[in-house]
Amino acid sequence: MKTELLLTTEDLRKYPFVSKAFERVRSLNLTLADLASHPLRNVIERAAAYVKAAVNGSEPPPPSDDSEEEVLAFAVALILLKAVGDRSLTRKLAVIFSRRVGRFLAGEDLSKLVYVLSELGVKARVLQAKVHGYPVAVHVLSYLESTPERAGHWKLVHRLVERGWVYVSKLEAARLGEEALKKFIERKVEEIKLDEVSMPDAVYRLVEGLSAEWGARIKELRERWAPEGLEASEDAFPPCIKAIVEDLKAGKNVPHSARFALASFLLSIGMSVDEVLEVFRAAPDFNEKIARYQVEHIAGMRGSGKKYTPYKCDNMRTLGLCVAECGVKHPLQYYWKALRRQKAPSAARGSRARRGPAEAPHLVEGDSNGPSTRPG
């Protein structure tokens, strides 16, 4: 079969997520208790090392020489993530693990690369002859779902697109694989059904330890990026948010999308519902009851209990709310940066600062869904 030809056992060390690897895990029919016991202890330790790397934001340990151990450790790492139960930690591991896989992929020959992509649900094919220098075509919908950015040369309008296919370089194909793997890992963890009752004590204690470490780490990050005692500062607002505030103050009719953007932004920087309402009071059609209901809804205090995250710059642009090119992806990112520039001591600089406020994932993650469901 094609699979067998394309992926060797050696490859499973690098790509422990392919279906062949998962089948292997299943066929072994092991329980967590088996893994926690002595001869298989390495697997658990390796899995924990992966999760710890995610906690610390460091490089994951290199793959084990033993492909079986690696495949099992990967599967167990996902189980540990599920048990810790914090999606931002899952995302962290997804990021560092996928980055490594991206590097492996970039070194493969094209047919193997495309095979791994297909395992991740990315429809792609190797071209018989290059098209404008591009060796690979990726199906446009796969491309859209896995593109690392929707700006610059990744933005679809800037690509060579032909009847459902986007032409990409080998490096770009590897990068698409990296992004697809991130989502794949998050989805897998989501799907795991965990029976905590039957979890062996040793594993349970391990999970507790990891959770505590992650909790401490989050607290540290929060303090670094949104130091307490810093008041929400209007000066640090990005231009788009400032513009909405000014429109409100000028008594202009501000569209629903802008109100949503503003409210979710203000809530995200730590304002209370009452403080947000004060800002909206300037609106010509201000109605305390309705406004409170809406703001509480956005804050996740009503309805589905889902806290809405503010729009990304991409969304703002599409909605016609972006008024500048700030070189950030998220208005919040602009805000945290500006705030630190204004007030924070130099402690937050250096290598971590370079990576920027994306380090505070719990603040900006998730899809921005404005409340919707109106008839079209």
Place this chain on the structure above:
Amino acid sequence: MGQAPDPVKVGRKYFEWYYRSADPRDFSVTSLPSREFAFSYFGEEGMRRHISFGGLEELAEHLRTAIPRHAFYSTAYYRDPGAKDMEEKGWLGADLVFDIDVDHVETPCKELHDKWICKSCGASGWGSVERCPRCGSEAIERHTWVCETCINVARDEVLKLVDFLEMDFGFSRHELLVTFSGHRGFHVHLESPEVRELSQDSRREIVDYVKGLGLDARFLTAKTRGGYKLRYEAPLGWYGRLARWALIKVGSENPVLSLSEWRSIVEESVTREAAAVDEKVTIDTKRLIRLPNSLHGKTGLKVAPFSVDELENTSIIDRAKVFTEGEVAVRLEEGPKRVLDVDLGSGGVLTLPTYAALYLLLNGAKLLKFEQR
């Protein structure tokens, strides 16, 4: 002297006749039991949502007996479409849909049928304005109407969209379901399984693509001696569209130009080739949209389905008008000068085709008489 007719009573009577005589199969919708339905009824404010049906017969029965003024269904599929709460509904996926509406497009005929009134200073006039030309207020009340010209403008936008969907996105025109919205535009539905789980981000990117949003000359061109050229010489994607406009504007498909000259070609090309879709509708994966072959409660026109080929060579209004029999004598006190395919001149006592008279009535024209002939 007649007396002012009641749109609720009259409208309901006509709609009832339509829904009673319609073939239930006209209302068939793929995966019907997984969709949410929503209706508003004659004489009732607001909309009733979270309705679901086990099958086509149930839906047809509801239409026959409840006679909705407006009928919608969800572009989304749900595990439990009748549940009140989004969480409980269990979203399973959504069609990819596009909404094209002349509300957002300038058409010459708006001077003939659209009116605006400033809520701040009371000024008013024909046509369509963003803000009051007298006092600058954005608080504008609009009375909008639709005529054949508007519909043809919207149709052209749909054909531009179809070009993107076929040539760039690789969909086949046979997968596309196009419906007249029953008012001032069209809806384009794609129901293939591969689009159902597309994220909102991807849908937004598709919108940006068909609208030409974010096109940036810096990424489309490469530096060469004496200026910039298109990065690729290929009749593909936006590069093909830009080459076409470069040829028209400067006589060559890939001339050496400055960045700002390229920018104006980009602008030109976007104005001419981009499809004016309403991004909110495409991005929203929990949207309600009009049920094909239902009637629009403000026009009495049918949400008529079209294949792309039909769209190119059939009269939209002929397919959309339902009440074509007989005539109605009306007395039009105040209203548009032209609607659909009918000239109204300056109003007064008129004998109109039934569908036109009903449209006037349902959309709130000042009528003092409505007598079926």
